[in-house]
Amino acid sequence: MERVLRIASDTLKSVAKELAAEGFDHVKSLTGMDRPEEGLIELVYHISSYLNPALRGRIVEVRTEVDRSRPIINSISDVFPSCRYMELETRDLLGVKFEGNEEPDPLILPEELKNTWPLRKDYKIPEEGVE
Amino acid sequence: MRVKELGKDRRAETITLFIGPQHPGSGHLRLVVELDGDVVVGIRPDIGWVHRGVEKIAETKKFVQVIPLIERPSIIDSANMNVGYVRAVEKLLGVEVPDRARYIRTILCELNRIASHLYGIGIFGNMIGTSTIFMWSFGDREIIVELMQELTGARLTYSFFLPGGVKGDLPDGFEEKLEKGLRYIENRIPEYNALFIENPVTEDRLKGVGVIDREKAVQIGLTGPNLRASGVEYDARMVGEYGAYKDLGFKPVTRPEGDSFARLMVRFDEIDGSIGLIRKAIREMPQGPIMHERTKGMARQVLMKVPEGEAFSRVECGRGELTFFVVSKGGDKPHRVRMVTPSFRNLIGFETALVGHRLADVPTVYGSLDYFPPEADR
Numbered sequence: 001m002e003r004v005l006r007i008a009s010d011t012l013k014s015v016a017k018e019l020a021a022e023g024f025d026h027v028k029s030l031t032g033m034d035r036p037e038e039g040l041i042e043l044v045y046h047i048s049s050y051l052n053p054a055l056r057g058r059i060v061e062v063r064t065e066v067d068r069s070r071p072i073i074n075s076i077s078d079v080f081p082s083c084r085y086m087e088l089e090t091r092d093l094l095g096v097k098f099e100g101n102e103e104p105d106p107l108i109l110p111e112e113l114k115n116t117w118p119l120r121k122d123y124k125i126p127e128e129g130v131e
Numbered sequence: 132m133r134v135k136e137l138g139k140d141r142r143a144e145t146i147t148l149f150i151g152p153q154h155p156g157s158g159h160l161r162l163v164v165e166l167d168g169d170v171v172v173g174i175r176p177d178i179g180w181v182h183r184g185v186e187k188i189a190e191t192k193k194f195v196q197v198i199p200l201i202e203r204p205s206i207i208d209s210a211n212m213n214v215g216y217v218r219a220v221e222k223l224l225g226v227e228v229p230d231r232a233r234y235i236r237t238i239l240c241e242l243n244r245i246a247s248h249l250y251g252i253g254i255f256g257n258m259i260g261t262s263t264i265f266m267w268s269f270g271d272r273e274i275i276v277e278l279m280q281e282l283t284g285a286r287l288t289y290s291f292f293l294p295g296g297v298k299g300d301l302p303d304g305f306e307e308k309l310e311k312g313l314r315y316i317e318n319r320i321p322e323y324n325a326l327f328i329e330n331p332v333t334e335d336r337l338k339g340v341g342v343i344d345r346e347k348a349v350q351i352g353l354t355g356p357n358l359r360a361s362g363v364e365y366d367a368r369m370v371g372e373y374g375a376y377k378d379l380g381f382k383p384v385t386r387p388e389g390d391s392f393a394r395l396m397v398r399f400d401e402i403d404g405s406i407g408l409i410r411k412a413i414r415e416m417p418q419g420p421i422m423h424e425r426t427k428g429m430a431r432q433v434l435m436k437v438p439e440g441e442a443f444s445r446v447e448c449g450r451g452e453l454t455f456f457v458v459s460k461g462g463d464k465p466h467r468v469r470m471v472t473p474s475f476r477n478l479i480g481f482e483t484a485l486v487g488h489r490l491a492d493v494p495t496v497y498g499s500l501d502y503f504p505p506e507a508d509r
Contacts, residue, residue: 026352028445029454031469046443046454050349050358050365057370059443082352085478086471093186108179108508118187125187 005062009043010075012064016047016076023052024060027076027083032094034120040065041094043073045083066096084108093119145172148490151292152180157224158504162481169490172249172503176481182508189468194220194459195432197468198290199399201455205470205506207250210236210243210279211448213292216468218373219457220294222442224435226423229376232296234416237374238309239282239291239365239448241405241412245316246275247449248405255395256327259336264327271319274312295426298490306413313406320403329398335402337392341484341496344389351373351479355451357500358402367447379411391484391499398501435461438448448473450501474507 007015029046045062049055066073075098077084087098088107094115106114117123133294144167151161159180165173179400185204189197202209214236220227230238249272256264276286281302283289291298327333343353348361358365364385371377384400386393396436426432439461458467477500484496 001298025349028352028452029443029456029469029471030302030455031467033458033467039146044456048361056365059445061443080352081350082476085475089475106179110179110181123187125191 002058004063006063009064009066012062013076015062016079018036019060019062020079023053023055024049025056025080027080027086028059028082028105030086030090032090032119034094034122035065036121040071041068041096043090043096045076047080056111071096072099072100073097077101085125091106093117107115107120133236137395143473149453150202150493152177156258156494157251157502158327160502160504160507162493162497164485164493166490169494171485171488172492173473174482174485175477178478178504179339179508181416181505185509186468186470189465189470191464193433193463194295194435194437194465197465198293199288201470202288202290203505204257204470204509205247205448205474205503206450206452207503208243208247208506209288210239210291211247211446214373214443215446215448215453215455216241216324216457216470217292217294218444218446219455220437222439222444223440223459224426224459225438226295227426228296228416229423232420233300233373233375234257234412235297235421236292237376237379237412238301238409239279239289239297240374241409242275242279242282244449246272246279246404249275251397251498251501252395255501258494258498261327261330261333261334264323267319267323267326271316274315278309278312281308293426296420296422296440300421302318307392309409309413313409316402320399324397328396334392335493337390337395337499338388339390339392340488340492341391341499342389343480347385347483348389351483352476353451353480354476355448355473355501356361356384356397357394357451357477357480359383360397361389362387367445367452370445371445371491373446375412375415376408378415379408381408391495394499394501403407411421427502434463436461437465450503450506451477469508472506474501474508475509477502478507 024047025045030042033042042065046059087101090096091097092106092109146166148164152159161177163175192369202212205212249268253265253268280286283291341359345362348358364383367378368381384397386397437459441458443456454471456469457465460466480500
């Protein structure tokens with residue numbers, strides 16, 4: 001990755017706006033990574049451009065962290081609508097709240113798994129069978 | 132989604148209609164459609180019915196065991212899923228794939244693209260009531276499936292690409308069989324044109340329906356044939372990070388209209404493009420090894436420890452761009468595997484394309500997006 005931006009979580013939206021002004025037009029991937037030993041959840045955005053031929057081959061990696069016990073961050077789906085569903089998925093699987101992109105119901109998990117976060121490292125995969 | 136709460140705030144003059152999740156077309160998806168008369172005023176896709184937690188399961192498997200797992204979300208396009216993951220692992224390992232293996236990968240990926248497009252076109256035909264096209268394209272897809280079986284030993288889930296190369300070389304006599312199959316598909320295309328494409332019913336139902344203009348397509352981050360049908364010249368194969376596309380001089384297919392017909396036509400034209408790429412790859416294929424020395428042999432694959440690091444890869448599947456972000460902590464299992472599939476990125480297209488259209492256009496737009504729920508849900 002030729003360009004990695006490590007930023008504070010409260011500057012995410014302004015960074016997104018700056019990237020959009022530079023010609024980056026869509027989010028390819030949003031990854032949430034649980035880091036329980038540091039009490040953090042790291043969010044990694046991979047942002048690139050469809051329209052600008054000079055930027056097409058490039059991907060900017062934007063990395064930020066939120067507190068694991070209070071994982072709240074601004075949604076950037078108003079700047080990049082392409083990451084709206086990725087944010088909802090990350091909310092379901094890691095419990096990160098994206099302010100400004102709130103749907104009452106889980107996107108991808110069943111109702112009974114609401115408020116359990118399977119992609120957190122301390123999630124125990126339930127086993128079926130004899131106790 | 133809680134059924135009893137849906138439609139709670141709806142205005143008296145609209146009704147909420149659930150389409151699915153009992154397999155309305157290509158898999159389990161529910162569209163919650165808000166209708167005013169028979170005009171769609173709102174649509175909300177409700178997904179996750181076939182969510183299997185691929186990313187979580189991947190954390191419990193060895194690197195090589197993740198290959199069959201990440202193929203499952205889209206078994207009809209598994210070679211393209213496979214190549215995305217192994218490219219990320221190869222970046223972590225710091226190995227480059229031998230040239231001959233790059234060409235073999237390209238051949239299998241393009242065969243799989245043809246099969247995936249025929250599948251999508253068939254489902255599309257079925258959705259708009261042209262069941263002949265469903266029968267035709269599934270029958271013709273079988274030719275390609277047989278070819279892929281000849282090459283890999285499996286019909287659908289090949290696990291043929293391993294970190295560092297491919298499992299096997301082209302079998303004896305494969306080139307002749309391949310050419311015969313490609314010629315067959317090529318000769319069928321005029322028949323598809325006569326029966327389906329140039330059919331006034333198809334044109335009436337598809338043209339001008341579900342238009343997504345260029346700016347909107349970029350803004351919502353559509354991908355694959357859906358993006359190119361809106362006039363955006365982007366295809367992950369152009370970037371040339373995998374396969375032999377750079378050497379073969381790949382050019383993407385685009386259409387300016389952005390409607391359901393353009394999306395169908397981009398798929399048709401890409402079949403033609405893939406046939407050309409395969410022929411060129413066969414002609415220009417170099418001799419040499421098919422696996423990197425460092426990853427050769429089953430023992431090295433199974434006992435593989437991957438150096439600490441992170442790698443991002445992008446490849447073009449039948450339905451669009453697939454990205455992997457693989458994190459290793461230096462062990463034999465990945466720490467995190469992030470997989471963003473093309474159908475998941477195309478999901479947002481439903482809302483953009485459908486509002487303002489009639490209920491009868493819902494299957495048209497659904498089919499034209501070639502949305503595949505198991506791939507989106509993972």
